[in-house]
Amino acid sequence: MRWSNYYLMTAREAPRDAEVVSHQLMARAGLVRRLAAGIYTMQPAGWRTMRKLMAIVRREMERAGAVELSMPAIQPAELWEESGRWFKYGAELLRMEDRHGRRFCFGPTHEEVITDLVRRDVKSYRQMPLNLFQIQTKFRDEIRPRFGLMRGREFIMKDAYSFDADEEGLDRSYQAMYDAYSRIFEACGLEYSVVEADQGAIGGSSSHEFMVLADTGESAIASCAACGYGANVERAEVGTLAQPAEGGGNAGGDGPRRVSTPGATTVAEVAGMLEVDRTLVVKTLIYETDDGLAAVAIRGDREVNEVKLLNVLGGLGLRLASAEQVAEATGGPLGFSGPVGLSPEVRLVVDESARALADFVCGANAGDEHLVSVRWDRDVAGARPLEWVDVMTAEAADPCPRCSAGQLRISRGIEVGHIFKLGTAYSESMNCTFTDEQGRLRPAEMGCYGLGIGRTAAAAIEQGHDDDGIVWPVPLAPFTVVLSSLDPGDEAVRSAADGLYEELEAALAPGGFDVLYDDRRERPGVKFKDGDLVGFPVRVVVGARSLRAGGAEVSNRQDGEREVVPLDGVPQAVLSRL
């Protein structure tokens, strides 16, 4: 491709709304253009990167036995009502009506459509296993789209769905996708890790996320270097916590004592006023759930993980209760709640972090008062059975939940892939059944597997850039090589560059590599800056000076290492750098 005929316009400055580096560079390099909040045009060079990524994804999906198809983006409401998600999915589901008043949505994902398809076609265990995938535009009406392609509303996703006759089959299909995803991110040259994940709105029994490691990632990951445990912090478990402090002066006694704690509404204030360690205070939060109010007790130095809590309590969502609701549940004002004497209407769950506590401090459910010397068995369990749960947020240096030696480390990542074992959740609700070997009717065991195309490209930039611009991994660069002719007016240079261009195209094509020939009538500085900005992995420069030095200059974007090689040696020199 000749740049003079191509559509690739760079800019010195990024648009004001570009916040993260991948978005700024994609905009400056002329790869994407924002059309509306969270909605982008892929300009030609950006689309080339997407196409290369999609080719890698296709190759590995097919290698793993998946079969490509294409499903509609617009989907009828009835299907979503059948699965129960028309209401459950919430406001992220973009809904619309046609001229007859029939209701549709723009598909955020395709479980309903694929399940509907397969239930009509697949009737026997002999037709399975099956794995179907597509690469297609999705729409999710995010509350707050941001960060360019990282969290768009309209985005391109590879989604795959597996159907198996039994759980063992699902395990095999899941593992095949796990391996395929690993090969994909490997092939892209990305540094990634695989972690256990929360299932969220999709539902199902187990899942893993593929995270590209980057400090700007929106996801927090807890991992253990000793045993390899890794999980999204939304889900991460924690080993048994040490209980560093003793009850001190509050130990013993026949029961809880009321103490005055005027104005102390936070754990830190209470601990300071009573001169006890924060780990000896039990924090009690009141939540509003789909089933009424619930109280969560947790050790004072710990934070509640609302994703875990939602999984424990069930329902679609939860929020911290208002002051009025707290008064209804506890009889006291906000800031003085405790597990003793809660309204019997209120469900109480207690985090494991507070289990080892005896003679602890907690709110008295009365203004400006706390209780000291409280015990679970004697003072709380009498009124109600205790429900021990894990709803704490993992923190750095927490003990590993899987091995005795390790400590958790918290890092950040960009979620580029997510695989789920769905089990029979959809096949049951949508009646996707088959006849097994014994002639019985059974629901199919399903899995689903998503991979964000645009987000992976953005993640590659987050991981690969410097002050001058993008540093693409070779497989994802819009063009592998940029050939810059510095003196297009000079006949010797022009013919040398023209010749090189043809030779390079021929030499690179078999490996799937490509060349952008910068034949524009621009000054050298502009060509260098543009090449660095767009991030072509290898640069070949031909100019009057390089010809005098014996040929063309070949260099790498990544480390800038350059050499002058004779013209006929250029293709080989380029290939050796890929």
Added chain:
RNA sequence: CGGGGCGUAGCUCAGCCUGGUAGAGCGCACGGUUCGGGACCGUGAGGCCGGAGGUUCAAAUCCUCUCGCCCCGACCA
């Protein structure tokens, strides 16, 4: 949805407080000088100042409404 901010040339922004004929840099076009890391000089094109309404002799500027965009938050008792 709550809070904050911003909409002026293709891009980044000034002008607004204190109303009086629309500005800069980059980019673009043309001419000249340059030519290995975003050149310089000159000339020029390009704007219903997001939209509607109001106040005023007069509105980019003041007021009201509206649309769009961005950021933070939607959290700890």
